[in-house]
Amino acid sequence: MDFSFTEEQLMLQDVARRIAQEVIAPSAEHFDRNGEFPLDNIRLLGENGLMGIEVPAEYGGAGMDPVAYALAMIEIAAGDAAHSTIMSVNNSLFCTGILKNGNEEQKQLYVRAVAEGREIGAFALTEPQSGSDASNMRCRAVRQDDGSYVINGKKSWITSGPVARYIILFAVTNPEQGSRGITAFMIDTSREGFHRGKTEPKLGIRASATCEIEFADYVARPEEVVGVEGQGFKIAMSVLDAGRIGIASQAIGIARAAYEKTIEYVRERKAFGSPIGTFQMTQAKIADMKCKLDAALLLTLRAAWLKGQGKPFSAEAAIAKLTASEAAMWITHQAVQIHGGMGYSKEMPLERYFRDAKITEIYEGTSEIQRLVIARSETGLR
Numbered sequence: 001m002d003f004s005f006t007e008e009q010l011m012l013q014d015v016a017r018r019i020a021q022e023v024i025a026p027s028a029e030h031f032d033r034n035g036e037f038p039l040d041n042i043r044l045l046g047e048n049g050l051m052g053i054e055v056p057a058e059y060g061g062a063g064m065d066p067v068a069y070a071l072a073m074i075e076i077a078a079g080d081a082a083h084s085t086i087m088s089v090n091n092s093l094f095c096t097g098i099l100k101n102g103n104e105e106q107k108q109l110y111v112r113a114v115a116e117g118r119e120i121g122a123f124a125l126t127e128p129q130s131g132s133d134a135s136n137m138r139c140r141a142v143r144q145d146d147g148s149y150v151i152n153g154k155k156s157w158i159t160s161g162p163v164a165r166y167i168i169l170f171a172v173t174n175p176e177q178g179s180r181g182i183t184a185f186m187i188d189t190s191r192e193g194f195h196r197g198k199t200e201p202k203l204g205i206r207a208s209a210t211c212e213i214e215f216a217d218y219v220a221r222p223e224e225v226v227g228v229e230g231q232g233f234k235i236a237m238s239v240l241d242a243g244r245i246g247i248a249s250q251a252i253g254i255a256r257a258a259y260e261k262t263i264e265y266v267r268e269r270k271a272f273g274s275p276i277g278t279f280q281m282t283q284a285k286i287a288d289m290k291c292k293l294d295a296a297l298l299l300t301l302r303a304a305w306l307k308g309q310g311k312p313f314s315a316e317a318a319i320a321k322l323t324a325s326e327a328a329m330w331i332t333h334q335a336v337q338i339h340g341g342m343g344y345s346k347e348m349p350l351e352r353y354f355r356d357a358k359i360t361e362i363y364e365g366t367s368e369i370q371r372l373v374i375a376r377s378e379t380g381l382r
Contacts, residue, residue: 009068015048016072020079028080031207032352035199037163038207042086046117050076051090055099060112066242066304070249074297077253078260081356082207084253088246089159090114094121097168097239101184101227110166110186122164124155124187124213125236131157132369134170135179135233139215141171143229147222149173149185151193151215159363162199162209165189169215170232182232186224193218204355241314243364244321245307248300251321251328251360255296258328258335258353259289265339276338285338289331296324315377322370325360332357 005013024041031038045051053069055061062068069091077084098111113119130136139153151171158167167187174181187194197212227235266277266286276282300320306313332354336343343350361367376382 012068013071016075020075024079035206037209043117051117052115055115059107060115065308070304073249074253077250078257081254082205084250085205085208090121092243092246093123096242101235119165120160120163122160122167124167124169126157128156139171141173149220151218154214156212161211179233183229184226184232184235185220241317244317245303247364248320248324251324254357255328255331258332262335285334292327296327318370318373328357
C-alpha cells in the first residue's frame with residue numbers, strides 16, 4: 001500500500017495548517033466564549049479554496065479529491081472545531097449534494113457562491129421529532145398547478161441556519177410513499193415564507209451557529225427541485241455517507257490538538273522531582289492516545305481514498321466516523337485528566353476540545369447509527 005500524498009494534497013494541507021495556526025487558533029477562544037459566527041475567517045477559507053475542496057474549478061472550487069479534503073479538515077479542526085463544522089457542511093453536505101444531483105444552472109448559481117466563500121450553505125434534514133429516524137419527517141411540500149411547491153413545516157438543529165443564504169431542504173411531497181415520497185429543494189432564505197428561530201446555546205462548537213428554521217407557505221419554483229421528485233431521501237443518505245468522512249476528519253483534528261498539548265505538558269510538568277511523562281500510568285495513557293489517533297487517521301484516509309476512486313465506501317465511512325469520534329472523546333477526556341486542574345480551566349484549550357469532541361459522536365449519524373450501518377453491511381440483515 002502507498003501511504004504517500006501527492007504534492008497538491010500536501011500544498012492544500014499546508015495552506016489549511018497555516019490559516020488554522022495563524023488565524024483560527026488565536027481567535028478560537030474569543031468565538032467560543034461569545035458564540036459569534038466567524039464570518040471573516042470563513043470567507044478567508046473560501047478565498048483559499050477550502051470551502052469547496054472537491055468542487056471542480058468551473059464551479060469555483062479547488063477541484064481536488066476526498067483525501068485532500070480530509071487532510072485539510074484535520075488541520076482546520078485542530079485550530080478550532082467550530083470552524084471545521086462550518087467548512088464540513090459547506091463541503092460535504094451542501095456542495096456535494098448539488099454536484100451529485102443538481103443541474104448545471106443550480107451548480108453555477110449555488111455551488112459557486114458557497115465554494116468561493118461568498119455565501120454560506122446549509123442542509124436541512126432533521127426535525128424536532130425525527131433525528132436518526134430521518135424518514136419520519138412532517139415538513140410538507142405541496143405541488144401546485146403551475147409546478148411550484150408550497151412548503152410548510154419546521155426543521156431543527158440546522159448548522160449554519162442563522163447565517164445561511166442557501167439551504168438544501170428535504171420535505172415530503174407524497175406522504176403515501178414513505179421515504180420514496182421525499183423530495184430535495186433548494187431554498188433561498190432571503191425569500192418570503194422562510195423564518196429562522198433562535199440560535200441554539202450549545203455545549204461545544206459554539207461559533208458554529210445552529211437554529212430551528214420554519215416554512216410558512218414558502219413557494220419553491222419547479223427549477224429549485226434538486227434531482228427529481230421522490231429521490232430526496234436517497235440523496236440525503238448518500239450525502240451523509242460523504243459527510244461522515246468530514247466528521248471523522250474533524251474528530252481527528254480535535255483529538256490531535258489535545259494529544260499535542262498533552263505531549264508538551266507531560267514533558268514540562270514535574271511532580272516528585274520528575275517530568276510526569278516519566279510516570280508509567282501517564283505513559284500508558286499516552287500510548288493508548290497515540291494508537292487510537294493513528295487508527296482513526298488510517299481508517300478515515302481509507303474511506304476518503306475509496307470515495308476518490310469511485311468505489312463503495314458507506315461502511316468504511318461509518319467505521320471511520322465511529323472510530324474517530326469515539327477516539328476524540330476518549331483522547332480529550334484523558335488529556336483533561338492528565339492536565340488535572342489546568343485541564344479543567346478555561347485558561348487552556350483542553351476543556352474546549354473536550355466539549356467540542358462530544359458532538360462528533362452525535363451529528364451526521366450517532367455512534368449507535370454507525371454501528372447499525374456497519375453491522376448491516378457485514379451481515380446483510382436489516
